[in-house]
Each structure stands twice: as structure tokens, then as C-alpha cells.
Amino acid sequence: MTDGLRLVTHGGSFHCDEVLGYAILCRALPPGTLAASTLVRTRDRGAIEAADIVWDVGGVFDAARRRFDHHQRGAPVRTDGSPYSSAGLLWAAFGRDAVRAALAGRGGEDVVERVWAEMDEQVVRLVDLADNGQRPVPDFNDEALDRAARIAEGLALPSLVEVLNLPWDTAPADRARAEDERFARAAEIAGAFLDGRIERIRARVAAYDTVLEAHARSADPRVLELARGMPWQGPAHDADLPVLFAVYPDKGGDAWMVGCMPPEPGSFAQKLPLPAAWAGLRDADLARVSGVGDAVFCHLNRFIAAARSREGALALARTALGLAPVPAAGLP
Known part of the structure; x- marks a missing residue:
């Protein structure tokens, strides 16, 4: 029988980084392990200490111990100095396994690495920036362009995920349970997006040699x-x-x-x-x-x-x- 893991992130309202992080783990962990695992959304210190994988809560980053928070002093940054969110930290640790699982053997390690790197640059880094209050798109000093950029950001993955939070004046009988249900729905959306982007990058990589060969024959x-x-x-x-x-x-x-x-x-x-x-x-x-x-x-x-x-x-x-x-x- 496969032993399950205790997966812990914080409760309450959610952001894209911990939702995307959970979607990454759902693809990176072996299916049997994932099926036997439990997700707990809490800030209880005892539950955090007892967990096998913790992200976006706990005040610790230690990949060896599978702790992936980014809110503490001395939190890790990328080589260019930009901050990580929990999504970026989990992508660095588990992203390649998630890509391998999504590709299901359609490509060697060179393809895995290319897909991982493009996803990191084009998706995960932008989630990291947004979660840390930094706009992925700089100001253009042009009213029309800046307005268009804000509209585009409103359609980006972080906005699509975060609109699933409960409104402030919603008072369900069990708010924590309702928030957990919303989190699960958001993770499905983030996971579908993750799968789709990985597949598109894989398809483009696979098309490269075919296009060159066809061009040589044209x-x-x-x-x-x-x-x-x-x-x-x-x-x-x-x-x-x-x-x-x-x-x-x-x-x-x-x-x-x-x-x-x-x-x-x-x-x-x-x-x-x-x-x-x-x-x-x-x-x-x-x-x-x-x-x-x-x-x-x-x-x-x-x-x-x-x-x-x-x-x-x-x-x-x-x-x-x-x-x-x-x-x-x-x-x-």
C-alpha cells in the first residue's frame, strides 16, 4: 500500500501561487502517492510541523525539508534578483517531474528541460512577480497602453484564479469548508492551464524539425x-x-x-x-x-x-x- 503525504498550505483566501503550486504537486507526485495524500489548508503550527510538504506558509524555505515559504526575511530570489512565490519554489523543486508526467514519454530530457524553462519564464515567473506586488508589465507612460496592460493583467491566470475566492460578505455555515471547495475548483483551472501550456510548448518543439525538413523540400x-x-x-x-x-x-x-x-x-x-x-x-x-x-x-x-x-x-x-x-x- 502506498503511503500518502500530508500536504499543507494556508487556509482562508487564496492566491494564484499556492493554487498553482498545488496543481504542480498534483502532477509531480506519483499517482498512487497523490491518491493516498491529504491536503490541509491551515495555519496551525502543529499541523505545519507535522506535514510532509508545506508551501506558502510556515516562514521557512528549505527544499531538502520540503518547506517552500517566501514570506520570511531572507526569502530566496532568482538570479536576476526578482522574488519567488511559492509557485516558483515548487516549480524549481517539482516542475520537471510535473512536465515529465504531462509529457508521458513524448520527448527526452532535452524536451523536458526546454518545456520546464519556457514555463518558468513565461508563466511561473509572472505568477511570482504578481504575488509579490510587482507588475509583470512595466508602465509605458502612455495612458492607452497602460490601460490595455491593466486589462490584459485582469485576464491573466492570477486574476482568473483569485476571482474564485468567496466575497467578503458571504456567510456560509462553514466558511472554511466553502473556501476549501473554492480552492479545489481554482486548482482544477490552474491545472488545466498548466497542462495546456505544457502541451503547446511540446507541440511547438516537436514541430521544429518537421518544419525544417518540409522547408528543405519546398x-x-x-x-x-x-x-x-x-x-x-x-x-x-x-x-x-x-x-x-x-x-x-x-x-x-x-x-x-x-x-x-x-x-x-x-x-x-x-x-x-x-x-x-x-x-x-x-x-x-x-x-x-x-x-x-x-x-x-x-x-x-x-x-x-x-x-x-x-x-x-x-x-x-x-x-x-x-x-x-x-x-x-x-x-x-
Whole structure:
């Protein structure tokens, strides 16, 4: 019979760091151990001392003893001097095990390390900063940009988790039990987010070699020809490929897509937008203007189009290159 662990964090209202920390542990611990373990949310000193793993409470950081608080004097910081929260401390200690469990053998230790590092930089560090009262996004000294940044922060994981706390004027018969139930719901959300981000990073890493191999086989280095849809923009950026368009089948298999390459990762712009005359056209109208008989549609914002066949999609891409206002070999 597997021995369970006593897992302890503080009771009352919760923040994203201890919720995400619990989600990390739920993935890092062996399933049998986790099933036999008990979560206790308390500030009782005796319960804290008797626990096997403690985070965000207790006033001690000692990874060897599995104590992961960050509120005490002399709390640990990252190499850049930024503070940890309990999420960051647990991610450092258990994150790689959580990633291995989520990947379930789909990738070696190099993939585990890359996923762990990207998650640390893109997710966990931001939770750490938010929990310590530091804005992940600095002030832009521009009212509109600062307002947009505040709105974005309000949609970030810490806000999504913390809105599940009970309102101050709620008076359930057993408030502690109600708070524990809310914590469990928040941990499910944080865990689903964790799983999804790990999977997306894994998929992008897995796509890298496939994209490079497909690019080497493509007839025109500016048109990436893929046999299936996949995250291609990140690998194309990472490898500095001269790609302007990618051609690939849609997920339903009913059409072939022509996607535009953005000038930088995450941008909604395009290095070379599809022709302005195609914008918003469908079916016969697009076929007439483009000269591609099986053309299906072109998005109004000119970042994607489709045809019913691979040959049609390639024809759309080649026509768009030919209609470029400047030579399309080395667009910035």
C-alpha cells in the first residue's frame, strides 16, 4: 500500500501561487502517492510541523525539508534578483517531474528541460512577480497602453484564479469548508492551464524539425509546404527561414490553407499580406479575382486564405508573391 503525504498550505483566501503550486504537486507526485495524500489548508503550527510538504506558509524555505515559504526575511530570489512565490519554489523543486508526467514519454530530457524553462519564464515567473506586488508589465507612460496592460493583467491566470475566492460578505455555515471547495475548483483551472501550456510548448518543439525538413523540400523557400497543420510560425522564426506563406491542410481536411508569416513572434501583422483585392472575398468572387478556380475565401484582414486543393492553395501563394508591390525575396 502506498503511503500518502500530508500536504499543507494556508487556509482562508487564496492566491494564484499556492493554487498553482498545488496543481504542480498534483502532477509531480506519483499517482498512487497523490491518491493516498491529504491536503490541509491551515495555519496551525502543529499541523505545519507535522506535514510532509508545506508551501506558502510556515516562514521557512528549505527544499531538502520540503518547506517552500517566501514570506520570511531572507526569502530566496532568482538570479536576476526578482522574488519567488511559492509557485516558483515548487516549480524549481517539482516542475520537471510535473512536465515529465504531462509529457508521458513524448520527448527526452532535452524536451523536458526546454518545456520546464519556457514555463518558468513565461508563466511561473509572472505568477511570482504578481504575488509579490510587482507588475509583470512595466508602465509605458502612455495612458492607452497602460490601460490595455491593466486589462490584459485582469485576464491573466492570477486574476482568473483569485476571482474564485468567496466575497467578503458571504456567510456560509462553514466558511472554511466553502473556501476549501473554492480552492479545489481554482486548482482544477490552474491545472488545466498548466497542462495546456505544457502541451503547446511540446507541440511547438516537436514541430521544429518537421518544419525544417518540409522547408528543405519546398519548391520555393518563401512558401513552406506542409503535409499537415502544425505550429509553424515559431519554428520558422527560430530558424530564421525566409518564409512568407505556409500552405497546409485544414484540420477538417476539406480545404488547404495559405497562412501569412508575421514579422515577429506573436504579431498580428504579416510580412507580406495577401493582395488587397482579395480581402473578404469568397468562392466565385475570389476565384475570378485571383485566377485560382477552386479558391474558397480570403480573410478580410488578409492573413489567411483557402482553396479546395493543395494545388489551388499553392497557386494562391504564388500569385500573391507575384502581386507583391516589391520583390518578395527578402522582405523585412
